Amino acid sequence: MTMSNSGGRRKPPTIHDVAREAGVSRGTVSRVLNGGHYVSPAAQEAVDAAIRKTGYVVNRHARSLITGRSDSVGFLLTEPQERFFEDPNFNVLLRGCTQALAAHDIPLLLMIAGTEDERRRITRYISAGHVDGVLLVSSHSGDPVAEELRAAGVPLVACGKPIGLGSKVSYVAADDRDGARDMVRHLLSLGRRRIGVVTGPLDTPGGVERLAGYEEVLAQAGIKVDESLIVSGDYSRASGEAGAERLLAQAPDMDAVFVASDLMAQGVLAALHRAGKRVPDDIAVGGFDDSPAATAVTPELTTIRQPWDRISSEMVRVLLAQIGGEDAAAVILPTELVRRDSA
Amino acid sequence: MTMSNSGGRRKPPTIHDVAREAGVSRGTVSRVLNGGHYVSPAAQEAVDAAIRKTGYVVNRHARSLITGRSDSVGFLLTEPQERFFEDPNFNVLLRGCTQALAAHDIPLLLMIAGTEDERRRITRYISAGHVDGVLLVSSHSGDPVAEELRAAGVPLVACGKPIGLGSKVSYVAADDRDGARDMVRHLLSLGRRRIGVVTGPLDTPGGVERLAGYEEVLAQAGIKVDESLIVSGDYSRASGEAGAERLLAQAPDMDAVFVASDLMAQGVLAALHRAGKRVPDDIAVGGFDDSPAATAVTPELTTIRQPWDRISSEMVRVLLAQIGGEDAAAVILPTELVRRDSA
DNA sequence: CATGCTTCTGTGAGCGTTCACAGTAGAGAA
DNA sequence: TTCTCTACTGTGAACGCTCACAGAAGCATG
Numbered sequence: 006m007t008m009s010n011s012g013g014r015r016k017p018p019t020i021h022d023v024a025r026e027a028g029v030s031r032g033t034v035s036r037v038l039n040g041g042h043y044v045s046p047a048a049q050e051a052v053d054a055a056i057r058k059t060g061y062v063v064n065r066h067a068r069s070l071i072t073g074r075s076d077s078v079g080f081l082l083t084e085p086q087e088r089f090f091e092d093p094n095f096n097v098l099l100r101g102c103t104q105a106l107a108a109h110d111i112p113l114l115l116m117i118a119g120t121e122d123e124r125r126r127i128t129r130y131i132s133a134g135h136v137d138g139v140l141l142v143s144s145h146s147g148d149p150v151a152e153e154l155r156a157a158g159v160p161l162v163a164c165g166k167p168i169g170l171g172s173k174v175s176y177v178a179a180d181d182r183d184g185a186r187d188m189v190r191h192l193l194s195l196g197r198r199r200i201g202v203v204t205g206p207l208d209t210p211g212g213v214e215r216l217a218g219y220e221e222v223l224a225q226a227g228i229k230v231d232e233s234l235i236v237s238g239d240y241s242r243a244s245g246e247a248g249a250e251r252l253l254a255q256a257p258d259m260d261a262v263f264v265a266s267d268l269m270a271q272g273v274l275a276a277l278h279r280a281g282k283r284v285p286d287d288i289a290v291g292g293f294d295d296s297p298a299a300t301a302v303t304p305e306l307t308t309i310r311q312p313w314d315r316i317s318s319e320m321v322r323v324l325l326a327q328i329g330g331e332d333a334a335a336v337i338l339p340t341e342l343v344r345r346d347s348a
Numbered sequence: 349m350t351m352s353n354s355g356g357r358r359k360p361p362t363i364h365d366v367a368r369e370a371g372v373s374r375g376t377v378s379r380v381l382n383g384g385h386y387v388s389p390a391a392q393e394a395v396d397a398a399i400r401k402t403g404y405v406v407n408r409h410a411r412s413l414i415t416g417r418s419d420s421v422g423f424l425l426t427e428p429q430e431r432f433f434e435d436p437n438f439n440v441l442l443r444g445c446t447q448a449l450a451a452h453d454i455p456l457l458l459m460i461a462g463t464e465d466e467r468r469r470i471t472r473y474i475s476a477g478h479v480d481g482v483l484l485v486s487s488h489s490g491d492p493v494a495e496e497l498r499a500a501g502v503p504l505v506a507c508g509k510p511i512g513l514g515s516k517v518s519y520v521a522a523d524d525r526d527g528a529r530d531m532v533r534h535l536l537s538l539g540r541r542r543i544g545v546v547t548g549p550l551d552t553p554g555g556v557e558r559l560a561g562y563e564e565v566l567a568q569a570g571i572k573v574d575e576s577l578i579v580s581g582d583y584s585r586a587s588g589e590a591g592a593e594r595l596l597a598q599a600p601d602m603d604a605v606f607v608a609s610d611l612m613a614q615g616v617l618a619a620l621h622r623a624g625k626r627v628p629d630d631i632a633v634g635g636f637d638d639s640p641a642a643t644a645v646t647p648e649l650t651t652i653r654q655p656w657d658r659i660s661s662e663m664v665r666v667l668l669a670q671i672g673g674e675d676a677a678a679v680i681l682p683t684e685l686v687r688r689d690s691a
Numbered sequence: 692c693a694t695g696c697t698t699c700t701g702t703g704a705g706c707g708t709t710c711a712c713a714g715t716a717g718a719g720a721a
Numbered sequence: 722t723t724c725t726c727t728a729c730t731g732t733g734a735a736c737g738c739t740c741a742c743a744g745a746a747g748c749a750t751g
Contacts, residue, residue, distance in 0.1 A: 017476055062472055062476035065409075065478060066412040066413040066418070067409075067413050070407070070409040070410050070413055075409070077457075080458070090436070090439040090443060093436075095439070096433040096439065097433065099458070100460060103458050103459070104460060104462065104466070107459075107460070107466055107469060107470075110469065112457045112458075112459070113457065113458050114455045114456065114457055115423070115442070115455075115457075115458050116455070117446050117447060117450070119447065123450055126450060126453065127450075129405055130405075132405075133360055133405035134360060135455075271644060275646065298644075301614060301641075303618065
């Protein structure tokens with residue numbers, strides 16, 4: 006009855022074991038592990054075999070201790086959490102980032118800065134160098150956590166154009182203005198002329214840009230912007246419902262409405278339904294996001310697809326580049342009109 | 349023009365710096381850091397002050413290198429990702445776990461095992477000891493990744509009762525059967541007698557248990573279970589829609605239906621609406637989950653709330669206990685009936 | 692006064708890597 | 722021959738921490 010293996014975790018092999026097995030030195034194994042420059046074919050092969058045989062996996066702690074890198078990045082969510090957690094796009098983004106990083110063998114640490122205590126803990130953790138960089142999701146303007154990290158020189162890539170942060174912050178965003186332009190042009194092409202809009206929050210770049218696209222296209226079409234056709238929401242379903250009611254009261258002759266998020270559009274559809282308006286016959290409805298919500302309603306939403314899969318992979322690409330020493334960069338990605346039944 | 353601080357990351361203070369500042373040795377600082385036993389009040393205070401002054405944060409890599417612990421845990425999502433990512437409960441769970449862990453200063457590493465390549469990478473990463481334990485979300489029976497980790501002796505806590513894994517795996521789950529019982533009893537109390545059911549996937553414990561609760565209560569009430577009132581779905585909205593259509597065809601006199609998830613219930617509502625049935629007048633509908641979807645439909649869903657916040661905190665509690673050497677444990681948490689308009 | 696116990700402190704070793712450097716061998720040039 | 726160059730390899734020193742151990746000081750006990 007000697008010590009058995011089952012149940013307990015066996016001490017894993019080290020670079021020493023591999024070196025001994027392969028009949029070379031630690032240094033040579035290390036070189037093989039890190040790119041294989043200045044290694045003879047024979048040594049290369051011997052080390053590869055030894056690694057396979059021993060099941061060796063590099064000890065990242067030891068490596069990090071000496072390199073100063075952690076080979077991990079944080080995914081930081083600050084401020085108004087609820088909204089994000091209800092938004093399925095958030096999931097797509099999170100998954101995309103995780104998988105893009107996994108391809109580089111870099112783990113993603115999820116960090117949620119809700120309470121003041123969490124905020125402190127997270128800034129301390131990140132500033133201490135426990136992650137090499139941060140993917141930031143925060144629509145909040147003047148986010149104090151983000152500002153502190155920026156000041157500490159931590160590589161940072163935001164999702165969506167950040168407000169109130171210095172110019173040294175990279176970001177990746179969909180072309181909100183162009184998406185809005187596409188949708189409004191589409192509504193015009195359907196012959197609609199009294200087009201309302203439920204905007205997103207106007208203290209966010211996305212909210213502002215989508216409204217700007219709307220106004221731009223109307224102006225180009227020679228249609229005067231009518232203030233009674235503009236109401237603003239906060240991307241939530243409830244605010245869409247309330248917005249639609251206001252619009253119906255202010256502009257009974259409205260024949261289309263561009264809603265700056267699918268979730269709000271859900272609310273708009275509900276309100277229109279209650280008011281006895283048929284969609285799209287009486288009023289055409291255009292959404293934004295192409296979230297699962299878009300196909301969960303009747304009629305299914307015509308909407309603007311944001312390329313979330315590309316957004317996530319670009320965020321990772323830009324962050325890794327920045328960690329590698331490159332300068333901050335801004336990436337704007339094109340959107341796409343998805344035609345369904347509501348417009 | 350000497351090297352300036354701004355932009356670059358400054359080398360952080362070490363335990364040496366703190367020791368010098370406090371006028372004590374490394375050992376004493378280390379003791380303060382790890383619980384403060386066998387430390388004189390004077391030393392304690394001096395070290396605390398030095399830590400504050402220098403802004404010292406422990407280097408986790410150096411610590412892990414010697415302790416063998418990583419002080420981090422993985423959140424592992426395997427198999428049918430899409431379903432999870434559409435399910436808002438997943439977000440609540442993920443957030444809950446992240447925050448519960450944060451309170452212990454333990455980072456959460458998100459891992460998604462989609463492709464075969466990711467699966468390999470993740471098992472290697474975890475088996476190598478780069479996390480101390482794993483929170484597992486996987487409804488798939490006989491999950492190979494989970495099985496491998498279990499065999500490797502990695503502390504593991506599943507969300508929901510896992511199928512096909514040995515008994516050494518802990519899990520935390522809502523009391524599915526009791527929740528189903530509550531809902532069916534509620535439908536009976538409304539005077540309904542021809543109660544249909546759209547089950548979850550019957551290769552998962554949740555699906556089986558919810559159906560069992562349904563059958564149990566009907567039996568208690570002296571109502572014979574009618575096979576034509578039972579159809580099974582996969583928790584997706586589409587399967588709910590299809591299920592409702594089958595039920596309407598098979599049992600036109602149905603006056604209530606218990607749907608094993610809110611997402612499916614959304615589909616059921618849509619199908620009933622199309623068929624001209626009024627809810628709850630003609631047919632009462634009961635859901636399960638109390639997801640945001642429940643209040644996003646008209647009429648709002650009467651449903652069973654699963655205590656997701658407690659599930660996540662219990663998962664973390666059980667995992668940390670197991671990492672600390674305790675035995676595997678199973679935790680079943682009570683559900684709650686939420687009355688709204690659909691039943 | 693020796694002995695033991697408790698409480699506290701400092702020291703050296705070592706965790707598993709990478710990195711800088713020294714060194715070797717072989718080829719080609721002077 | 723001698724020198725230089727290239728391609729490769731091994732070695733010791735670090736990285737920042739914890740842990741085991743030795744020891745000191747204080748106090749009670751024999």
